[in-house]
Amino acid sequence: MINISNVGRRYGTFVALEDIDLQIKAGEFFSLLGPSGCGKTTLLRLIGGFDVPSSGSISIDGAPMSGVPANHRPTNMVFQSYAIFPHLNVAENVAFGLNILNLTKAEKQARVDEALSRVRLVGLGSRMGSQLSGGQRQRVALARALVMKPKVLLLDEPLSALDKKLREEMQVELRQLQQDIGITFVLVTHDQYEALAMSDRIAVMFDGKIAQIAKPQEIYQNPTSRRVADFLGGMNFLETANMRLLGENVVADVAGFGTIANKRRGDEMIDPAKATLGIRPERLRIQWEDEKAKNEISGKVLSRHYFGEVTNLVVQVEGQPRPLSVVETNDFGADGIPVGSLVRIAYDEDAFVLMKE
Amino acid sequence: MSTSPARKILWAYVVLYIVILYFPVVLLPIFSFNDSATPTFPLKGFTFKWYEGLIGNETMLKAARNSLIVGSVASVGSTILGICAARAITRYRFRGKSAASGLIMAPLFLPEIIIAISLLVVLLGIGANLSLTTVMLGHLLICLPYSVTVLVSGFEGFDPSLEEAAQDLGAKPLRVLRLVTLPILAPAILSSLLVAFTISLDEFILAFFLSGSEPTLPVYIWGQLRFAAKLPNVLALGSLLIAASLILLTTAEIMRRRAERRLAGR
Ligand SMILES: Nc1ncnc2c1ncn2[C@@H]1O[C@H](COP(=O)(O)OP(=O)(O)OP(=O)(O)O)[C@@H](O)[C@H]1O
Ligand SMILES: [Mg+2]
Numbered sequence: 046m047i048n049i050s051n052v053g054r055r056y057g058t059f060v061a062l063e064d065i066d067l068q069i070k071a072g073e074f075f076s077l078l079g080p081s082g083c084g085k086t087t088l089l090r091l092i093g094g095f096d097v098p099s100s101g102s103i104s105i106d107g108a109p110m111s112g113v114p115a116n117h118r119p120t121n122m123v124f125q126s127y128a129i130f131p132h133l134n135v136a137e138n139v140a141f142g143l144n145i146l147n148l149t150k151a152e153k154q155a156r157v158d159e160a161l162s163r164v165r166l167v168g169l170g171s172r173m174g175s176q177l178s179g180g181q182r183q184r185v186a187l188a189r190a191l192v193m194k195p196k197v198l199l200l201d202e203p204l205s206a207l208d209k210k211l212r213e214e215m216q217v218e219l220r221q222l223q224q225d226i227g228i229t230f231v232l233v234t235h236d237q238y239e240a241l242a243m244s245d246r247i248a249v250m251f252d253g254k255i256a257q258i259a260k261p262q263e264i265y266q267n268p269t270s271r272r273v274a275d276f277l278g279g280m281n282f283l284e285t286a287n288m289r290l291l292g293e294n295v296v297a298d299v300a301g302f303g304t305i306a307n308k309r310r311g312d313e314m315i316d317p318a319k320a321t322l323g324i325r326p327e328r329l330r331i332q333w334e335d336e337k338a339k340n341e342i343s344g345k346v347l348s349r350h351y352f353g354e355v356t357n358l359v360v361q362v363e364g365q366p367r368p369l370s371v372v373e374t375n376d377f378g379a380d381g382i383p384v385g386s387l388v389r390i391a392y393d394e395d396a397f398v399l400m401k402e
Numbered sequence: 403m404s405t406s407p408a409r410k411i412l413w414a415y416v417v418l419y420i421v422i423l424y425f426p427v428v429l430l431p432i433f434s435f436n437d438s439a440t441p442t443f444p445l446k447g448f449t450f451k452w453y454e455g456l457i458g459n460e461t462m463l464k465a466a467r468n469s470l471i472v473g474s475v476a477s478v479g480s481t482i483l484g485i486c487a488a489r490a491i492t493r494y495r496f497r498g499k500s501a502a503s504g505l506i507m508a509p510l511f512l513p514e515i516i517i518a519i520s521l522l523v524v525l526l527g528i529g530a531n532l533s534l535t536t537v538m539l540g541h542l543l544i545c546l547p548y549s550v551t552v553l554v555s556g557f558e559g560f561d562p563s564l565e566e567a568a569q570d571l572g573a574k575p576l577r578v579l580r581l582v583t584l585p586i587l588a589p590a591i592l593s594s595l596l597v598a599f600t601i602s603l604d605e606f607i608l609a610f611f612l613s614g615s616e617p618t619l620p621v622y623i624w625g626q627l628r629f630a631a632k633l634p635n636v637l638a639l640g641s642l643l644i645a646a647s648l649i650l651l652t653t654a655e656i657m658r659r660r661a662e663r664r665l666a667g668r
Binding site: 093095114115116120121122124125126128130131132141142145146189190193 | 561563564566567568569570571572573574577581582585586
């Protein structure tokens with residue numbers, strides 16, 4: 046559907062994008078995830094035709110896009126600022142693109158109505174663009190783009206201006222909408238939970254380069270690099286010694302944990318000198334006094350960080366130079382485990398994550 | 403409300419300030435309706451004859467026409483240049499930007515007489531004939547900072563992605579300009595046109611130095627002041643100019659505020 050090959054974008058000597066290779070499939074919900082300034086918007090704008098690559102090429106639906114301006118591309122965009130025309134009302138905003146097509150008045154009206162009801166804005170058609178709340182503006186921007194029946198919808202951080210509650214509702218709604226109409230969505234976001242919750246596939250970007258492209262579970266559970274792992278939620282990077290390849294496995298001596306074997310995925314090349322072993326905080330379970338697990342380590346609670354659903358404990362484990370982050374569930378009582386306590390922590394052998402670099 | 407001495411002094415100051423600033427201006431229309439050849443109190447009676455005297459005055463009408471032409475060209479010119487400058491200043495980062503905007507604003511701070519003399523020297527130096535065209539050039543120079551100021555504030559509230567959104571929805575560049583850029587900037591543009599026109603209409607020093615044999619209204623008025631008998635007519639003409647300026651500037655301000663309110667959604 047969208048084929049991006051070898052695309053680069055330079056601003057003077059500054060390299061905003063480098064060697065981007067990316068295939069996005071038809072009907073896919075694809076997210077570009079990365080920290081601020083990594084080039085997400087730049088890439089999205091190249092796809093939408095608002096900017097021209099310095100090198101490489103982009104094709105959409107088999108048609109090369111070089112020299113094709115935004116108004117002739119089968120894409121529509123929901124801008125980060127929403128870009129609602131302030132001098133037009135909601136219905137006029139939504140009809141803006143339709144006015145350029147040769148439609149009868151009735152056809153146009155029908156499409157506007159359909160789009161407004163899709164985003165649940167029925168009855169607000171005569172409200173001025175400048176009189177809308179953030180959530181409503183977001184919906185108008187969505188309706189205005191969808192009414193054009195694009196092959197690809199580009200969304201630049203469409204939810205970042207909304208409050209948390211509304212944002213989570215809209216994540217579900219946007220995903221549902223995409224499934225209903227079945228077109229390709231390309232979403233730009235710096236919020237890893239948003240990307241994980243909504244996408245079919247995610248490309249994680251750093252410094253103008255793509256670090257990893259994978260499904261949400263894959264990218265969370267098997268990040269290929271420390272950086273990706275760190276960006277997608279918490280990760281305890283472990284101190285290891287003597288990491289080596291042993292048949293199918295990568296084996297390492299992990300201080301405090303013993304010798305840990307990690308199965309290699311596929312025919313992946315792993316350089317033991319560069320690889321890192323880690324474990325996600327939620328894969329470390331605090332044990333009750335009468336509980337006994339096969340694999341256990343013990344440590345001392347240094348501090349607690351309360352988040353409501355869970356509490357993050359910082360635990361100094363014997364042998365590891367850096368304290369580990371461990372998730373404590375609310376089962377442990379209102380005040381939880383006090384700082385200074387000695388705790389036993391269980392883990393599964395398959396919970397370790399091997400990162401190539 | 404406190405009535406502390408400091409407050410009273412402040413009030414007295416404000417009143418005095420306003421009286422000194424505007425009292426002479428108020429006198430002008432009063433005497434222009436006074437049935438007397440000299441502007442002195444007590445007033446003699448009400449008359450329109452000084453205004454009627456203007457109607458058949460060919461030289462005056464010619465000067466008025468000159469002023470209109472110069473004002474129109476200068477305001478349109480400075481607005482067009484102002485749009486380019488304001489767009490560049492608000493949208494792009496480039497080397498020498500602050501120097502460039504400083505230069506555009508300079509005529510605001512330079513004494514007009516200096517600008518007038520410098521222009522005169524340059525124009526004569528390159529062998530240009532003094533005419534309405536040279537006045538237009540001069541006025542363009544002094545109107546530009548005002549236009550740029552008004553337009554920059556218009557552009558600052560203008561999200562560039564609005565134009566991109568229009569293009570994204572299929573609009574060609576001209577359509578984007580017509581349906582999005584101009585309607586949103588219209589108030590600022592109108593405001594710039596009116597402000598520039600008003601400035602050009604009232605401007606004397608540059609017009610005096612650069613107009614050659616084709617006077618604008620202020621230059622004509624200055625010429626008439628030599629004849630005591632013409633003074634009441636000049637007062638009438640001056641009053642008309644004040645009225646025109648007031649109306650234009652008020653309209654400009656109302657338009658600007660209305661647009662600001664509309665775009666801000668209140
Ligand atoms: N027109 C431009 N001129 C120069 N540099 C630019 C331009 N546009 C973007 N950049 C630079 O390119 C880099 C990537 O910008 P981009 O807007 O793509 O980041 P982003 O990933 O979308 O970040 P954010 O999450 O903050 O929106 C930034 O360092 C930015 O400063
Ligand atoms: Mg961005």
